[in-house]
Amino acid sequence: MKRRDFGQYCGLARALELVGERWALLIVRDLSVQPQRYTDLLNGLPGIPTNVLSTRLKELEEANLVERRIAPAPQRGVLYALTPVGRDLEPAILALGLWGAGQLEEPRPGDIVTPGSVTLSLRGVFDPEAAAGLTASWEIRSPDMVLHAVVTDGRLDAGVGPSPGRPDLVITFDPDGLASYRALMRAAKCGLVELDGPPALLDTFISVFPLPRNDTRNDTRTTAGLAEQN
Amino acid sequence: MKRRDFGQYCGLARALELVGERWALLIVRDLSVQPQRYTDLLNGLPGIPTNVLSTRLKELEEANLVERRIAPAPQRGVLYALTPVGRDLEPAILALGLWGAGQLEEPRPGDIVTPGSVTLSLRGVFDPEAAAGLTASWEIRSPDMVLHAVVTDGRLDAGVGPSPGRPDLVITFDPDGLASYRALMRAAKCGLVELDGPPALLDTFISVFPLPRNDTRNDTRTTAGLAEQN
DNA sequence: CCGAATCCGCAGTGATACTG
DNA sequence: CAGTATCACTGCGGATTCGG
Numbered sequence: 001m002k003r004r005d006f007g008q009y010c011g012l013a014r015a016l017e018l019v020g021e022r023w024a025l026l027i028v029r030d031l032s033v034q035p036q037r038y039t040d041l042l043n044g045l046p047g048i049p050t051n052v053l054s055t056r057l058k059e060l061e062e063a064n065l066v067e068r069r070i071a072p073a074p075q076r077g078v079l080y081a082l083t084p085v086g087r088d089l090e091p092a093i094l095a096l097g098l099w100g101a102g103q104l105e106e107p108r109p110g111d112i113v114t115p116g117s118v119t120l121s122l123r124g125v126f127d128p129e130a131a132a133g134l135t136a137s138w139e140i141r142s143p144d145m146v147l148h149a150v151v152t153d154g155r156l157d158a159g160v161g162p163s164p165g166r167p168d169l170v171i172t173f174d175p176d177g178l179a180s181y182r183a184l185m186r187a188a189k190c191g192l193v194e195l196d197g198p199p200a201l202l203d204t205f206i207s208v209f210p211l212p213r214n215d216t217r218n219d220t221r222t223t224a225g226l227a228e229q230n
Numbered sequence: 231m232k233r234r235d236f237g238q239y240c241g242l243a244r245a246l247e248l249v250g251e252r253w254a255l256l257i258v259r260d261l262s263v264q265p266q267r268y269t270d271l272l273n274g275l276p277g278i279p280t281n282v283l284s285t286r287l288k289e290l291e292e293a294n295l296v297e298r299r300i301a302p303a304p305q306r307g308v309l310y311a312l313t314p315v316g317r318d319l320e321p322a323i324l325a326l327g328l329w330g331a332g333q334l335e336e337p338r339p340g341d342i343v344t345p346g347s348v349t350l351s352l353r354g355v356f357d358p359e360a361a362a363g364l365t366a367s368w369e370i371r372s373p374d375m376v377l378h379a380v381v382t383d384g385r386l387d388a389g390v391g392p393s394p395g396r397p398d399l400v401i402t403f404d405p406d407g408l409a410s411y412r413a414l415m416r417a418a419k420c421g422l423v424e425l426d427g428p429p430a431l432l433d434t435f436i437s438v439f440p441l442p443r444n445d446t447r448n449d450t451r452t453t454a455g456l457a458e459q460n
Numbered sequence: 461c462c463g464a465a466t467c468c469g470c471a472g473t474g475a476t477a478c479t480g
Numbered sequence: 481c482a483g484t485a486t487c488a489c490t491g492c493g494g495a496t497t498c499g500g
Contacts, residue, residue: 008341
């Protein structure tokens with residue numbers, strides 16, 4: 001059932017054997033936001049065949065990255081959640097996501113944006129230094145989704161759904177505003193948002209979740225210079 | 231020719247569309263150590279079919295991660311090298327490699343260890359805090375490979391081949407010693423190495439390239455560091 | 461020798477239908 | 481809701497061949 005290994009004793013090769021197959025890392029990404037049911041995963045992963053999702057979940061469970069749970073009282077059903085090993089993947093996922101975000105072009109027709117994806121973007125761009133000592137909470141709303149970002153003494157808790165406590169600032173976007181984290185920040189900077197709370201907290205938000213630069217895309221000159229040294 | 235996209239506007243999905251196919255990240259890994267020829271890549275990637283290597287290189291070139299070059303005078307031939315965009319993948323590769331290293335079991339029969347893999351391990355476990363202000367150089371030798379690690383004022387240059395200048399300490403392993411970075415450190419701690427230089431520098435080496443803990447840990451430093459680089 | 465292109469068999473994937 | 485079943489398709493592994 002498993003794809004052949006890469007034949008080398010190497011951390012990266014091992015990682016790719018475990019989560020390198022199609023859809024696997026995206027499943028882990030969604031689970032890293034919060035435990036999900038099978039159907040939640042199907043909704044968050046547009047186009048994934050049901051048999052592939054089923055297979056991946058079994059493989060990830062086999063590899064001890066994911067565990068099945070019986071959902072608590074109100075929901076009943078099966079919940080998939082990350083194990084500690086799976087949660088340790090988050091730094092790698094954030095790093096890959098940050099890099100990929102810099103390679104994004106304009107959204108293609110049919111591309112969707114999921115709450116989980118934006119949540120991970122928030123975690124990825126979060127700047128711990130800029131947030132040192134800070135305590136504040138935001139709630140981000142659009143017709144499609146509600147997210148929260150709670151910073152407590154410099155530590156971030158970002159997730160899907162409304163803020164656990166009363167948020168200091170509620171940022172509301174119109175339908176087209178929240179097409180992505182990038183669009184979110186653009187809209188925020190242009191004031192195309194509705195605020196409920198101290199407006200100054202919007203500036204704090206922008207400085208704590210800085211939009212990464214992406215300008216190295218077509219720069220070839222540096223490469224040529226470095227290569228000749230090697 | 232291209233595999234279908236993931237249908238979502240998300241950095242991680244984009245990254246996987248670009249480097250998520252089989253062997254792609256391993257090719258980038260090898261190129262991140264130094265530019266390589268087609269045959270070098272074949273040797274460093276045991277078992278990769280030639281058509282797959284060829285296809286990947288074209289795709290990576292198309293995506294502006296890799297560029298072809300004519301090799302300089304002595305070698306003549308084609309060289310593949312990373313573009314700046316490709317080099318920006320290194321934090322993600324190191325993060326994935328570190329995680330995967332924690333998931334490694336004992337080497338399977340037939341698993342090989344490549345110089346590129348060990349080099350990336352060195353870069354991945356390098357602790358900038360422990361090395362702050364340090365200047366020292368090591369050369370690591372075994373029958374199969376020679377590596378160098380040069381720390382200049384806390385900044386690391388690790389690569390394949392002998393040290394560019396005269397190394398402060400030469401660490402020589404017997405044939406079985408250098409089965410992996412992990413094996414390297416184990417052998418070093420047990421004194422199963424031959425030293426040429428001040429023995430105290432071996433302790434420095436061990437503290438600057440710490441063997442990561444195998445158990446679950448909350449590593450905030452990695453995440454913070456990665457976020458800052460982008 | 462280096463740098464591939466070509467052919468074939470098969471496993472992994474995608475799409476849809478179906479079931480406990 | 482949480483999957484299994486089926487089937488067509490394509491990417492991959494393995495080998496061989498080919499041009500510079």
